[in-house]
Each structure stands twice: as structure tokens, then as C-alpha cells.
Amino acid sequence: MSWDPNLPLIVQSDLSILLETHHADFEAVRGELSRFADLIKSPEHLHTYRITPLSLWNAAAAGMPVDQISACLQKYAKFGVPTSVLSSIRKYAQRYGLLRMEDVGNELYLVSDDTVVLKEICAYDSLKKYVEDTRGERAIAISPVSRGILKQELTRLGYPVEDLAAYRQGEFLPIALRDDDEAETPFQLRDYQKQAVDAFHRIDVEGSGVLVLPCGAGKTVVGIAAMARCKCATLILTSNVTSVKQWKREILSKTGLDQDQVGEYSGSSKEVKPITIATYQILTHRGKKEDEFSHMGLFSQREWGLIIYDEVHLLPAPVFRATAEIQATRRLGLTATLIREDGREEDVFSLVGPKKYDMAWKELESMGWIAKVTCQEVRVPLSGMDRDHYGASGARQQFRIAGENTAKLDVISHLLVRHANEPTLIIGQYLDQLAHIAAHTGAPMISGSMPYDSREELYEQFKKGQLPLLIVSKVANFAVDLPDAAVAIQVSGSYGSRQEEAQRLGRILRPKKEGAANTAVFYSLISEDTKEQDFALKRQLFLVEQGYEYAITYWGQGTKGQEGIHTYHEV
Structure with missing residues (x-):
């Protein structure tokens, strides 16, 4: 076994891999590793990956040969690859298709x-x-x-x-994509979108799987193109009513289907049409805990030939059970990240399908299809009052106190001056905190309790430039199309949720209007030396996985006594 200490990888016998971040080949190696291994830790100098059976099965399903995996490790491992590791990789990878x-x-x-x-x-x-x-x-x-x-x-x-068993065709429905000059919003499938659809729909071979595409990459368009390939009645399941409306708008503008063929199935409307768009919430609704789910019968109300699971990483457990019963129906999962906070990635693999396509965020950024984003964590000391309260509280309450740290208001004011006249979103977890920020800034606040029409009106004003600043709760994590947003300030979030980090970053990733700089800034305000800082390390894993560098900065007095954001290092 030859050794070369100048190479960037250390492959360990427990199937973990250490990657030196400052090595000249770091970017290339990271791109290869992400295809068959999961990022576990991301400190400044060494990133830790782990090869798992599921990561290997997804790689195999996406067409990556086991010899290519072994060759990658052998090419870059400075101390060689233990024989036991090569044997384990072959053993697990070859189980897919056995x-x-x-x-x-x-x-x-x-x-x-x-x-x-x-x-x-x-x-x-x-x-x-x-x-x-x-x-x-x-x-x-x-x-x-x-x-x-x-x-x-x-x-x-x-x-x-x-x-490889057959799928039912379902109810035939001729679906044609509009020509560019016919569409209300002219469009043409991008090369990577065509590749994603091709990976999903291989005639007479496979008919189910998951496509992983960044927020802003056009997952809805990919779903519509898959519908056009399958030409059948389709049930689309998505995360919220805003997303239902967005899917309907896109379908009507990009296909020859009309209003009578596209139905909404949510709390306020129960239309079952050849194309039906429903929310996960309505499917899992029931009057009492012991009651049956009122609307799960939607899966059998038509001869669906395709079911699309938008934001598949959010799929609720009862929908998994229903999905297990409809395996003869083609299934398409769309997501920006396969990470599930409940650890049920294996169920997505077995019931919806394996990963068939994965487009790197940074690759799309380099092509100009999504904005170039700068990420910055601002560590903010607890205010005096919050510090006293924090020290006297339990762990769960400490996390909330850190999230709602009142000292963050000064940082927000500073950032709003720095980015004056740039379309800005302030995103948070706690409604009381957001209401306080709204009062402090004079900007409107959007939450789940706000009527849908009122939300849409505010989103529209933001898109038109009439509102430079919006305060949004987690209701805006998913499927909100705000392409002009150039700055996001995250003031609080869920416990270390990489999934949420992906969605919030996605609010500012969409390419900007012609003539505007295709750039954006993502700030996370984190209370220093608290539970929130500990959980932030897990959230940062997502940014590192996608190839983003982020600056860690500190709020406080500078050398000249001026309050502001000071000193940083890159990760």
C-alpha cells in the first residue's frame, strides 16, 4: 500500500473519511465524496464524512459503479484505503439490485x-x-x-x-408543454432539468425515485415536465396552501391544461380533477387522535398514474403508510435535501424511491442559474437581562432565550442600514420575537395565522419593490417564490435543523432580475456561548455540504469603541 502525505483524504476502517479543507483538490474531492458519503462534521480544517449502506445504495441507484467509488478513495487517500473498507463498500453497494x-x-x-x-x-x-x-x-x-x-x-x-415491476398507466391525460411563444411566462427546460426528468422517467425500466435540486432550480418545472412525459392523471402533494397555488399557476402557464383540469384540495377547497394538488396537512387531518384520517381516501379517488411528493423530506408518517399501499403507481419525490429530522431517509428510499439525480448547489451557482450567496454567522452576546434569565433556566428554555436575545435588535438595525434599499427578509421561529422586530422596524409580519390572501398581497408588494422589508415566520420556509430577495437575516430557528437551513437559504437563491447583481447575503444571528451556538454547528453542516464558505463574525465594540460586526474567519 503506497503512502503520499500530500493527498487530501484519510480513510479510516470504520468507514469514516477525513478531508483536508485547505488542500488544492478540496473542491473536486468534496464533489465526488458527496455522491456516496454523508457529511458528519465540518470544523475549519478537517471535514468528516461517513459511508453508510444507504449512501452507497443511493449512489448505486443513481448509476455510480462500485469501482468508481473505490477508485476515488484510492486516488486521494494519503495512507491508502484499508482492505476492510474496500470490502465493505463492495458488499453494501452490490446489495442494491441483488x-x-x-x-x-x-x-x-x-x-x-x-x-x-x-x-x-x-x-x-x-x-x-x-x-x-x-x-x-x-x-x-x-x-x-x-x-x-x-x-x-x-x-x-x-x-x-x-x-422493476410494472406501473399502472393510470387515467390517460394528454399534457403538452407550451411552446416558448405561447407561454404566459416563457420558459425552456434547462439542460440539468432535462437530465433530471430523464433520470426519473426511463421508459419500461424504472418509474419511481427522488430528484434532489436546490431551491430556485425549478423543481416545480421538473415536476411538470415529468407529468408531460407520463401523460396521466397526477396527484401532487405539497407542504402548504401557498405551494398549492404556486403549482397551479405554473401548471396553467406552462402546459395546455385549463382551469377545469387542475384542482386544489386543501382546507378551503376539495376539488378532485385530473391534476389535483393537495397539502400534506389535509391528508393527515382527523377530528380526534383516535379517528381515521378524513382525506387519505384521496389516493384512491382517481386512477392516478403519477404521484408527486413535493418537499419529500417533509413526508408525514401517515402518508408513508398510504404510500406503501400504492407501489404500482409511479412516484416522484422532489427536494432540496434528503435530510429528515426524524431519521426516516430509508423509508423515502424504499417507498418513494432511491435518489435518481442530485445537482450540486455550487455547480448551479457557477452557471448563473441560482444567485451567488455569501453566508455569515454573527455571534451576539446575550443582553444583561437575558443573561440572568438564561443562567436560571432549564436547557429547553435556554435555547428559546438565546433565540429571542433582545441584543439581536441592534444587529438587525445595523444590517438594515448596511443593506439599505436591498430587498430583505427577516426570518424567525418565535412569533413574539418577530412581532417585536416588526414593531421595531415598522415592517409587516407574515405568520401562519394571517389569511392566505393577505399573505399573497404582501408577497406581491415585495416582488414589485413596494415593500423593501418583510418579517416572516417559518410559514415562509417552503415554496414561497420571492426571486428578488437579496438579503436574509435569520434571527432564530429550530434545533439544529439542516433541513430548515436549506429552505431558508432557498428564499434568496433564486436568480435576480436582468440588470440586477445575481448575488445575495445570508446572515444567521446566534447568541454567543449558548445552546443556540451549539445547535448552529449542526445547521452549518448543510452550508458546508453544499460548498458554501461562511464567515464567523462577532458583534460588539471595535478597537475604536464603535459598535458593529468585527473580526471573522472563514469555514
Whole structure:
């Protein structure tokens, strides 16, 4: 095994990888690693990645050969790659496709060329009721209704299934994308959007999977293009009513479909049409905890040929259960990040589908399709009153006190002067804090309790430049199209949520209008030496994963006694 101390990687026998951030090949190596390993830690000098069975299965499903993974590690590892690591990579990566679901005549089979594996599976107590009907040594006939739950269980046991069984066509619906000169908003699929649709829709081969695209990259357009490929009745599930309206607008402007063919299914409207757009909230609504879910029957109200899960990382547990029952329907997941705060990434893999396409945020930025963003963390000392309260409180209350630190108001005022006349969003977790900021700045505040029409009116004023500043709660984390926003000031957030960091950054990533600088700034105000700072390290992982450098700065008195933001280092 040859050693070269000038190379950037240290590969360890526990499948963890250390990457030197100051190495000349850092960017290239990070891009390769992200395809088959997960970022775990991101201190200044060394980033830690971990290879997991799921990261390898997603890489295999996306078409990355195991030899390419091994070659990458061997090329850049300064002390070589332990033989045990290469063996583990091959063992786990090759498990994807070892088991397949296929149609044989009128039956659904679980098949494998490895007879030993099939015997092992038949021995698991948790699987026996699904795998009793053997067909020789290489196949087991299974019930179509068990298709989802069996894939889910096998994935948990370390045997991911490649699902090659047929999908129902569903109700035929001719969907054509408008020509550029016909569209209300002229558009043409970008190259990466075409690649994403191609990765999802391979005729007669595969029909389900997840596409990972940055906020602002046009996930809605990709979904519409997939609908046009499949030409069938489609159920679209998304995060909130604002997103429902946005999907409807985009569908009507970019296809030949008319109002009578596109329905909204939410709290205020229950239309079931050939294209139906519903919220996750309405599907999981029930009067009492012990009641059945009132609207889960939507999955069977039409012969859907495609189900689109927008923001698939938010998929609620009851929708997972319903998804397990409809595996014969094509499924498309759209997301900016596969990270789930509940750790159910394996269920997305088995029930919605594996990752089929992943576009790097920085790559889109280099092509000008999303804004170039500068990220800065501003560490703010607790105010005197908050410090006393913080010291006398429990851990959960400490996090909130740090988030609502009243000293952040001075930083906000400073930043608003620095970015005067730039479209700015102030985003936070706590409504009392946001109301206080709104009173302090004189800007309107948007929260979940505000009527939809009032929210839309404020968003529209912001888009037109009539409002330079908006205060928004977490209701604006998802699917709010504010392309001109150039500055985001995050004043408080959820406990270390990388998922939320992705969505909030996404509010300012959309490319700016022609003539405007295609740049943006993302500030996070963090109370220094508190629980909030500890959780901020986890949130920063997302920024580092996507290739962003961020500056850590400090609020306080400078050398000349002037209050402001001082001293920083890059991460």
C-alpha cells in the first residue's frame, strides 16, 4: 500500500473519511465524496464524512459503479484505503439490485440470482408471512399489496430491492408543454432539468425515485415536465396552501391544461380533477387522535398514474403508510435535501424511491442559474437581562432565550442600514420575537395565522419593490417564490435543523432580475456561548455540504469603541 502525505483524504476502517479543507483538490474531492458519503462534521480544517449502506445504495441507484467509488478513495487517500473498507463498500453497494421485484405473467415475484440470499430472507420471522409462496430456488411470488411493506422491511434488514415491476398507466391525460411563444411566462427546460426528468422517467425500466435540486432550480418545472412525459392523471402533494397555488399557476402557464383540469384540495377547497394538488396537512387531518384520517381516501379517488411528493423530506408518517399501499403507481419525490429530522431517509428510499439525480448547489451557482450567496454567522452576546434569565433556566428554555436575545435588535438595525434599499427578509421561529422586530422596524409580519390572501398581497408588494422589508415566520420556509430577495437575516430557528437551513437559504437563491447583481447575503444571528451556538454547528453542516464558505463574525465594540460586526474567519 503506497503512502503520499500530500493527498487530501484519510480513510479510516470504520468507514469514516477525513478531508483536508485547505488542500488544492478540496473542491473536486468534496464533489465526488458527496455522491456516496454523508457529511458528519465540518470544523475549519478537517471535514468528516461517513459511508453508510444507504449512501452507497443511493449512489448505486443513481448509476455510480462500485469501482468508481473505490477508485476515488484510492486516488486521494494519503495512507491508502484499508482492505476492510474496500470490502465493505463492495458488499453494501452490490446489495442494491441483488433482490429485484419483477412481473412474471400475472404474478409479482421477488427474484434473485443468489439462492443463498433468498434462503436467508425466508428465515426472517418478520418476513415469513410475505415470502411463503416460493417459485423454485430463485423466486418468490408475493402479493401486490405487500409490495411496499416488503421493500420497507427488506431495506431495514440491509437488502434494498430494485423495483422493476410494472406501473399502472393510470387515467390517460394528454399534457403538452407550451411552446416558448405561447407561454404566459416563457420558459425552456434547462439542460440539468432535462437530465433530471430523464433520470426519473426511463421508459419500461424504472418509474419511481427522488430528484434532489436546490431551491430556485425549478423543481416545480421538473415536476411538470415529468407529468408531460407520463401523460396521466397526477396527484401532487405539497407542504402548504401557498405551494398549492404556486403549482397551479405554473401548471396553467406552462402546459395546455385549463382551469377545469387542475384542482386544489386543501382546507378551503376539495376539488378532485385530473391534476389535483393537495397539502400534506389535509391528508393527515382527523377530528380526534383516535379517528381515521378524513382525506387519505384521496389516493384512491382517481386512477392516478403519477404521484408527486413535493418537499419529500417533509413526508408525514401517515402518508408513508398510504404510500406503501400504492407501489404500482409511479412516484416522484422532489427536494432540496434528503435530510429528515426524524431519521426516516430509508423509508423515502424504499417507498418513494432511491435518489435518481442530485445537482450540486455550487455547480448551479457557477452557471448563473441560482444567485451567488455569501453566508455569515454573527455571534451576539446575550443582553444583561437575558443573561440572568438564561443562567436560571432549564436547557429547553435556554435555547428559546438565546433565540429571542433582545441584543439581536441592534444587529438587525445595523444590517438594515448596511443593506439599505436591498430587498430583505427577516426570518424567525418565535412569533413574539418577530412581532417585536416588526414593531421595531415598522415592517409587516407574515405568520401562519394571517389569511392566505393577505399573505399573497404582501408577497406581491415585495416582488414589485413596494415593500423593501418583510418579517416572516417559518410559514415562509417552503415554496414561497420571492426571486428578488437579496438579503436574509435569520434571527432564530429550530434545533439544529439542516433541513430548515436549506429552505431558508432557498428564499434568496433564486436568480435576480436582468440588470440586477445575481448575488445575495445570508446572515444567521446566534447568541454567543449558548445552546443556540451549539445547535448552529449542526445547521452549518448543510452550508458546508453544499460548498458554501461562511464567515464567523462577532458583534460588539471595535478597537475604536464603535459598535458593529468585527473580526471573522472563514469555514
